[in-house]
Amino acid sequence: MSAYRRLWRTRIGRLTLVIGAAALTLFALTGLASAQVALPEAVTEQGDSIRTLFFVVLAIGVIVFIIVEAMILWVVFRYKRKSDDELPTQVAHNTTAEILWTGIPLVIVVVLFFVSLFVLQDIQAAADQDEDVTIVDVQGRQWAWAFNYAVPLGTELAESISNDPADTEIHLEDPSLVVPFMTIKLGIEHMRVVARTGDVVTVDRAVNGTVPIRHAAGSEVMRVFNGTDTVAEGRLQAADNTPIVTVPTGQMIRFNIASADVLHAFYTPQFLTKLDAVPGRVQTLWVRITDAGDFISQCAEFCGRDHARMIYTVRALPQGEYDAWFEEKAGSAPDPVEGDFGGEDEVEQEEGAVGNPANGQNLFFSLGCNVCHGDQGEGLVGPTIAMTIVPLDRVVEQYREPLEAMTEFPPDQVSDEDIADIYAWLQTVPRPPEADIIPSKLAELVEAGG
Template identity: 85%
Template sequence: MAYQRLWRTRVGRLTLIMGAAALALLVFSGLASAQVALPEAVTEQGDSIRALFFVVLAIGVIVFVIVEAMILWVVFRYKRKSDDELPTQVAHNATAEILWTGIPTVIVVVLFIVSFFVLQDIQAAADPDEDVVVVDVQGRQWAWAFNYAVPLGTELSEPISPSLSETEIHLEDPSLVVPFMTLKLGVEHMRVVSRTGDVVTVDRAVNGTVAIRHQAGAEVMRVFNGTDTVAEGRLQAADNTPIVTVPVGQMIRFNIASADVLHAFYTPQFLTKLDAVPGRVQTLWVRITDSGDFKSQCAEYCGRDHARMIYTVRALPLAEYEAWFSDKAGEAPAPIEGDFGGEEEVEQQEGAIGNPANGQQLFFSLGCNVCHGDFGEGVVGPTIAMTIVPLDRVILQYREPLEAMSVFPPDQVSDDEIADIYAWLQTVPRPPEADVIPSKLAELIEAGG
């Protein structure tokens, strides 16, 4: 054999040894920085998955060792000793055949049963009377939005646009137990107007969201955007990555949706990931056991800036979480004053550039709020409320975006519609200077570019 021939010369031996060493070095240098083992789970569900993994691993190791040992035994025991000695030829052996069919069958059945129970365990919803933190997750090219449900009883703002039709929903209606009614932004985007007994009146197609709690008859909640951002783990200079803050110890329900293509919600320490599928809401239940910041990312290739879809899950002890939450809930943006004109009075005022009421709806239905915040205050994208960027340059931004904004071609949003959005954004107050997320484009224009 070639190896044997090589091994006979000194140079050959050296080559072989160096080659093996280089290969080992290559393999281990990769492993040193990479996470080889399964990460420690920080959720109860992750613990079950980890336990299942080790059961499967143990069975695999046992089978591997037995099979390898038998192969080696056969290789050495039945090594060809002379050319005329042939091994005994066996046609069949009932015992061996039953064993090699039976044992794998038993293993597969055991794995099936064990995984079935683990799956049930990790997909189990919270108890009906348990407190649940509901977070609506929306993936979009290329950002994540996290919206929180606020229990009823929290003060509700007036509907923004009173002209939109109000709808009554009955909490006992089982169809409303469908987790999250707001997937079609702009169509099912709703906010609570009032609640009497079992009947909740919602306002459709406006800012704010109604999520129905998982159990029938439970409270209806308004969702607000309580996402913090962090300027670390940057991939490009203007990048802020969102933080989704959650409590330790309480059941959390992530309602995972996508506004465009497939994305995947993936926190390695959860030991599970779930795709964000357009047109559908997927539910991920977790109860976190350890506090900390867990770096997370989109785990389904979704286009040019997929790599920027990073976020952090921040798990805080319950008391700290509650303090953070009430702080955020208090901050929930106040409704904007003013009459934007309803459908009956689309007529434009003299000299106005667009129809702000229409613009406001488009802003949500196109998902601009995901990156720019419900009030254009800026999240992943810059603050665009009352932008100084002129309309024609803004139209260009939709068509050929600077930085990681999604492309909006004319068949998705026309120039006139952009003018409407622009008009609405010009009526929305800018946040205090300290909270403004700077816009490159605005800076360029200010600099006279």
């Protein structure tokens, strides 16, 4: 200790100590880099731009900091009071200094303004007209994510429709291509087919959190399919057990981000950017991913009780692997359906089933069951629930007190009758082939209990 005290007595010694302590502190702080306090490596072109901008700003900041601190220290030591009767020279005005301390910051701010503007343009730029683009419709809702993709249905809109959500009757060049419960897409708007009478197709508009917009005759009609994968079924919490959105590397990707209820945010740290999912509008995030891999992501806008469960994974595959994945997921278009369908009376009712299946079907989508169980109850993050063997009273219990990761539905939100209606509808929906069944713990429990 006394060695330091001796050093502190001389001016040069004190300077050495102060600078030494500062250097040690900075050195200690470098340890934070490995603790992920630093910016993650970017895996997108847009993220690279943001990262570069960050370091440009940081470098300017560090240079300004060092100069200012050095000057402060210099003034403190150079002009400290040496004796009581000796005052330093008093300076009242210095035009050069004033021009400098106004001019230099002005130049820095103007430079930063333009650099940021260029980066902003860079990261908001859409794909070129002739470029191939992968479009993923992202839907956030309390408390899950669904990732939808679309393929051309092979028909066009025959007459324009307005942006009025009450405008629900549409005409297609070939209406037989739409089948019951199918979700179609026009522009960015999702619509669910609920009925068809003659060639009038009745749709529920702006589902999945999209907004109603005007569509001109001749607009291409797409068939939407849920492309959400999961690492393992039945759970949402664990980071290795999340919904997966699959995308290609190298290609421009357009994420259309929507919310069915409250604010959520689509946030992948390695993209170095995040975008809110805002109810009533569809936001666009463009990225071009450069590195293949799985990137753990998380809803980044507090959205209620189970916000922490809204983890998801962005899986970037090389183009070839992605194409194979897409083809398998998209499957083939369902066979055309002749004649009318839909409306309350026409939904087939299994013998002995209770409840109103048409109401059940509407509830299934409006409550967001499809986000976790798939549009046909085929199972996704949650188990397969089409034609379940679990009896209705046990299913009611599941809504009120879920076994594990399912959202809880109290009676004021979904009545017992509503549950019976959903159950009735699910009993009319064909089960997927045995190989694709997502196993149900509840069914196991019920079977074990006899």
